[in-house]
Amino acid sequence: MKGLAKRAAWGVVTLWLVSLITFGLLFVIPLVPTLFAPTKTQTSWPARVSLAFQRSTQLMWTEPPREATDAMAMTIAGAHHDEKTLANIKRDRGLDQPLPRQYALFVRDALTNNLTSYRNGDMVMAAIWRRFGNTFLLAATALSLYLIVAIPLGLATARRAGSGFDRSMLLLSLIAVSIPTFWLGRLLQYYLGYKMGAFSVGGDANLANLPLPALTLAVGGAAYYSRLLHANLRGVLSQDYIRAARARGIGEGKVMWRHALKNALIPLIAVLGMDFASLLSGLIFTEKIFAWPGIGSLAIDSVQNQDTPMIMGTVLFSALMVVLANIAVDIAYRIIDPRVRVD
């Protein structure tokens, strides 16, 4: 339990660091070009750098980061942006404050669940939560498909390791892992969905639209896991207890499924956990191609709309998923394998 508490504490630190980095990217980076811009008197690079340092302390602590917040206020204002409206918006949202105060405002809003989209009145956490179910469904289906395909394939290739079958599967897996999803997704959508009419082409999140996006994800994932499992199985199959099981006259099928597979799957849990976390934090290309309203499409839409709170929200949510997956994997190991000790 002590180990878990330590993990959780590290998780909080990680989230805080991620929030700092995201905030920095959104609020500080836009200032950089102006900081280094040549002035009338100082045009040489060394002079510009030293001037930038002088200006940066001023900008960091006392002045509002205009370059960044102007753009944000414009996003909120939409088509209608005269000086007066922009000033009102900045006043209302605290965008006229210096950087440390803005960061404090952001943290306060994030902790009290008050982050609000710049583009519409949507609450960030509510928006993420509403889409979480969709992404979860897609992620869980994809992950199940990985395993449904990878386990039999891994078993079959491990049993005939080094054979022609194994080698051809290795080659196929290599190809499958290397196919980018944005290409495969469109291909499947066009041929399997549109041309053949065998599957729905997408457009919304429901069961009917699930197969193609799940398949798009599963091709690479299944190939990857089958190879991972293959490698683990080969290690396990050379162990003494497998030989002992065979010596006791247990059938080959039972040896594989009962004895070997169980142990070969254990190292996979860590990878599966992390993969699930990354699937849950959004599948940008797949969700976009099939118009699956999940967290990935929310993230990419908010980037395109320069919707700062939503960008920070989705990034933090992804970080949270990774942190939680780490903890979940730890717990899973403690339950499954008593040999594993967290610390």
Added chain:
Amino acid sequence: MQRFKLPRILLCVGLFWLAGCARQGHEAGVLHVAVEADPPTLDPAKSYDSSSIPFVRVLYRGLVDYDDNAGIVDAVAHSHMVSSDGKTYWFKLRRDARFHHDEKTGTAPGRRVTSNDFRFALERVLDPETASDGLALPGYLAIRGAKEFSEACGKFAEQLANQKLLPAQQADLRRQRAALHVEGIEVRGDDEIIFHLEDADATFLNYLTLPFAYAVPPESVARWGKSFSEHPNGCGPFILEEWVHDGWLRLKKNPHYYDRNLPRCERVNVQMGNKTTLQIMRFERGEIDLLDMTSAFPPDFLRLRDEPQWKPYVQHGPMMDIRYVALNCELPPFNDVRVRRAVNYAVNRQRITSFLAGRATVARGALPPGMPSYNPKLFQYAHDPAKARELLKQAGYKDKPMTFWYSTREGWYEKAAQSIKQDLAAVGMTINLKAVSYGDLKAQAGKRKNVQLAMMGWYQDFPDPSNFLDVLFNTKAITEVASQNRAFYSNRRNDALLDKARVEINREKRLQMYRDAEKIIVDDAPWLFLHHTERYLVSQPWIKGYKIHPMWSERYEFVEVKR
């Protein structure tokens, strides 16, 4: 696990596949629509963009609306009258218009729509705190006392923002603010509303057809504040059932709508985030009922347009827009009319429309076909590079590279920019292309003496020539930072005509004045006049009542979904 459970796995895979085979779409009475962009707002005071207006106008209703041919007819108004001097507009409201629900109890239908709701809506637009785009339009400020009201609201907001105020002082200020009204909007009882204008304005009724002037219940705005957009409560033919941003938007029929014949379908299901390519696939699979092909990839567009299966269901009509390149008349070399004319002769506009696969007509002047006072015999610059060269020689033009600004919002912009560059190079003018975001382009081209050439577009607010000529060519439309007159064009004769036309009551005389003004404008060539977009739509065979309208891009309440 004793044996490999193949049958079970096969069963799972089979179910999975069956799920994917299930087709959605085509239900009688349910209209399925897919769009790419999430509407930025459903607040009438804020909706001024093509993705919000189609929904806002079926959730809310105004005093007047357009009929099929863009003539103005009563909507929530029972009848209306205009005084002979064109300064007073009187409306009597119908008694059977009701809001969707009662804001306190949530029960449907809500209370009756009263004249106060219209005054409230307009005063909300005029309050700078609302940040409505309606405030930038001349129409609402033409009401007597509107400017003063707007300024007073701004002052109240500034005072209220003062954090040192005591709660009692704040309450006092709020009370004063609530008692403030526009002098020229007179409310008589629940059923009568009268607008007194500063000067006669023949286009005032058009402004009342825009979402800015739709009835809004004050109690809903008071309850929801900044998130009012998420909780619409209007008196339109549809009620918002659910709206998940960038996901889906569902409308259902308002059973208490005052026109018992509308809407013609029970619900509208809109899915967002569907790119045009996906929309086309889904349309051909019968999953969605309507498809806008105006910005589809040319091969897809041509295939659908010419396929016998769809041909009977394709319709097209003018988009009521103009695409142009603003030639900044205040900056050399375009301060010389001969150089501006030379540009118009030099560019092959036919080639640019060919990038759109025929979904455009080459422009003569600024007014699109279908616009009242459109002149089909207006002088048109031909593609004549020799003449362009001669004009440049007369003007003593010396080539100095210029920057040509355009946005990356639509695919054909890049090609058009390249094409123009090539045509101008052929007559000895060098331009460098600069691609920016649309927002940036607007901001830069709106600044005075900043940009020499900018490729822009204008889409009508309402079908009246003043909305093109007055807004884009009047000297009054020039401002220092956010000028709508992006050529910074100024011609006294033209201004005089436009100012006179704006207050002229006689429609024929008015339209003639606009025709004359457009002649002057084309002669002065402050723009390179490019083209007008042609809209192309296709609908499923089971769809009835879906027609291109000269004003609204969509009118969902008239669409019927047959079995």
